[in-house]
Amino acid sequence: MTLRQELTGTGTAFGTFGELLQGVLPEDGGDFLVTLPVARWSMATFRQDAGVGGIGVRPAHKKKALQLARMIAEEERRPVRGVLTVSSVIPEGKGLASSSADLVATARAMASTLRTPMPPCRIERLLARIEPTDGVLYPAIVAFHHRAVRLRAVLGTLPAMTVVGIDEGGAVDTVAYNRIPKSFSTAQSHEYARLLDRLSYAVPRHDLAEVGQVATRSALMNQPFRYKRSLDPMLEICRDVGGLGVAVGHSGTTLGILLDSRDPSCTRRAMEAAQACGERAGNVAVYRTLSFPGTPTPTSPHAETLLPA
Incomplete structure (x- = not known):
């Protein structure tokens, strides 16, 4: 493994075609959606570089991804410098989960580079500090509380x-x-x-x-x-x-x-x-649409632990 490979990590996440279902359930915090995953992807690459002042992002308008990368670096409590590059074939602002896919791909890229665990529960906690989020971190069709950023069921x-x-x-x-x-x-x-x-x-x-x-x-x-x-x-x-x-x-x-x-x-x-x-x-x-062979159903309240990142 070369030095460049050691300092670089990537992550991907799929988008959705809107939702199969979205509304409010008769309970507190009942806003929810059901995902419809499709074969459109975001990819993030983080390359550590000691010569860079802090963390930067390309393209520059991916500010939410930059915010997330900096949050992860702060949690790691160690100097992190480098450039985050986000590329996507998911159209933005159309209801196709482009922003959620960017953020999930970024979390996975940072985890890969920094060699730090990034289970779904950690991604949910981080993304909840940024914006309402689709359930694209789970390789399945899921019911997801997008405002609370919390899995309901697989x-x-x-x-x-x-x-x-x-x-x-x-x-x-x-x-x-x-x-x-x-x-x-x-x-x-x-x-x-x-x-x-x-x-x-x-x-x-x-x-x-x-x-x-x-x-x-x-x-x-x-x-x-x-x-x-x-x-x-x-x-x-x-x-x-x-x-x-x-x-x-x-x-x-x-x-x-x-x-x-x-x-x-x-x-x-x-x-x-x-x-x-x-x-x-x-x-x-x-x-x-995407299929996910081997997806476990039905789920427990902690179903996220059954699914790979």
């Missing part, structure tokens, strides 16, 4: 799905969005609890039809809070191509039609959906 894994997505444009500041008070009725919070129960049953059984129905219902319930002008056209396209349902970035600008990648007609359906989306909305991109 739901499991699903067969791969194809997502034909559109972007309505603009960008959303997740921190600012989460500061906006949202008034959920008692009936709504109980419906979110029922939807979470449905997902908790459907995911381990790989019931993609039920997953699509829950995602669609969550998208519709989110309209008063983050209106998507393209939701009705996307629902129509989904019906026309025989899709499973529509998932959205609840706090972002994306909407996507879910298709079962195992279906022999998936490629044809995806092409038809992409053409229709392009005609009605433009900004079409195709994503593939």
Whole structure:
């Protein structure tokens, strides 16, 4: 191992296509979401360099990642100097967990460089000091309390799905969005609890039809809070191509039609959906969801200890 390799560490984290479900449960601190991991990644590299004054970041606008790197260095109680480089193919401000992925990748890169443990519980504690966070630190579909930055449950894994997505444009500041008070009725919070129960049953059984129905219902319930002008056209396209349902970035600008990648007609359906989306909305991109073989389900209250970093 060369000196440069000894002083350099990397970390990665996946993004999500919005959420399968997001809302508030009828309990204190009930804000939650259910992740939909996709094959889009952030990668962070930290290279120690004694000739650098403190810790710097590239590109310069990745200020949250820089804040996290400095927090980890402070906890280590030893001199840490170097440059953090963050690269990502996840669009920012769209509801695709780009910021969460940057931060998780940064935590893992710092841990790799400094040879320090970085279990999920430590990442959660650190990220809670920075911003509301998606559950992308867990290799599974999870129910996650994003405001409190705390795992609720590991739901499991699903067969791969194809997502034909559109972007309505603009960008959303997740921190600012989460500061906006949202008034959920008692009936709504109980419906979110029922939807979470449905997902908790459907995911381990790989019931993609039920997953699509829950995602669609969550998208519709989110309209008063983050209106998507393209939701009705996307629902129509989904019906026309025989899709499973529509998932959205609840706090972002994306909407996507879910298709079962195992279906022999998936490629044809995806092409038809992409053409229709392009005609009605433009900004079409195709994503593939991630599967995680060996994910343990159901979980205990300390399920994070069952999952690798």
